[in-house]
Amino acid sequence: MISDVARAATTSDVFNAIAEPQRRQMLVLLRAGEWPVTELAQELGMAQPRASKHLRVLREVGLVRDRKAGKQRLYGLDARGLRPVHEWTGGFERFWAESFDRLDAYVHDLKQQRQED
Amino acid sequence: MISDVARAATTSDVFNAIAEPQRRQMLVLLRAGEWPVTELAQELGMAQPRASKHLRVLREVGLVRDRKAGKQRLYGLDARGLRPVHEWTGGFERFWAESFDRLDAYVHDLKQQRQED
DNA sequence: AAATCATATTCCTATATCGGAATACGTCAA
DNA sequence: TTGACGTATTCCGATATAGGAATATGATTT
Known part of the structure; x- marks a missing residue:
């Protein structure tokens, strides 16, 4: 009986695939063209397997x-x-500009709060 | 002796944090404003813990x-x-347009190859 | 202080991963 | 066919998570 509980999605989606730093590096290198495994491995200083x-x-x-x-x-x-990842994060674009102000206000509040403690 | 081998980076970076579907959903909900934990949980149909x-x-x-x-x-x-995630994926923007052509060619080659087998 | 509501944490279990080492598999050349 | 080279897979071991359940912690009201 294989329980399906524990860890939901796995490496089988793009978000997870690019969560690994070394895999991101590989993708970057691949922008330059096609590579055989061995050279990629060497370039990244990792063993072939x-x-x-x-x-x-x-x-x-x-x-x-x-x-x-x-x-x-x-x-x-x-x-x-x-592309989906780019678009998903893009959906937050207007927020990371905003965040500065909001954050300033937030930090300000925090300080107030601390002083009141 | 705590071996440092096994799993490199962890949940302590943004790429990993957004690799979890439910966390992405949370972020999306949070675009609408601030939420208390309980309501977020309810909205997403998960338990509070x-x-x-x-x-x-x-x-x-x-x-x-x-x-x-x-x-x-x-x-x-x-x-x-x-933002860094958006920018990182953005670095591949010109490639996903290209990919169509390249892919077509690739698939074409594949068919040729198969016929030759 | 006690009861209550809101949220965080701990303990436990099942599974997912990463890495290394050894090895299997595939392909080309002699 | 046998080497030799390039790549994939298997078999560990160690660790990271995710979820559930129970419980602890915080804060508010009475």
């Missing part, structure tokens, strides 16, 4: 595509999946 | 601020932390 695992996650969420190229396997970027 | 835990994560990464309001504690949005 580790690179392969991260690439697998990226592939599973569709951020990366691979194709055979002789002995090698070249990984390439498919950035379309990042 | 759960909401508190998620809010704690959001607070720790700075996406949310709270202030006392009588018996209640009102949570408010501080969207500034989302």
Whole structure:
């Protein structure tokens, strides 16, 4: 009996995929073009199996595509999946400008509060 | 001896904080203004402790601020932390337009390849 | 102080992940 | 076929979470 409780969504969505710093680095490198696993690994200073695992996650969420190229396997970027993330955060754009004022007010209130304690 | 290996970064950064769907929903609700925990929980159909835990994560990464309001504690949005995410994904903007073409070509190649197998 | 309402925390369990090491798999060349 | 090279997978171990339930903490009112 496999309980479905505990950890809801997993690495199978883009938000989770890019939550890992090293995977983000990989995506950045891939903007320059296609890379074989080994070179990516070397560039990022990680062992090859580790690179392969991260690439697998990226592939599973569709951020990366691979194709055979002789002995090698070249990984390439498919950035379309990042668009929803960009748009989601974009929905907060007007707030992070606002936040400054609001925050100032907030901090001000806090100080008042402290003095009153 | 606490090994530092295993899971690199944790919930202590924004990317991870927003990797959780429910936390994203919270942030969206918070755009409408400040909310007490209980109402947020109810709106999202989750128990109060759960909401508190998620809010704690959001607070720790700075996406949310709270202030006392009588018996209640009102949570408010501080969207500034989302800006880096927006900008990071924005760095791929020109690629997700491109991707269509590149992908078409890719898929085309794939078909060729399959036929040759 | 006691009761009450609002929120945070703790304890426990199930699972998800990351990393390393070893190894399996695939492909090309001799 | 056998090497050799490039890449993926499997098998650990350690840790990070998420959720639930129960409980502790805070603040307000009577």
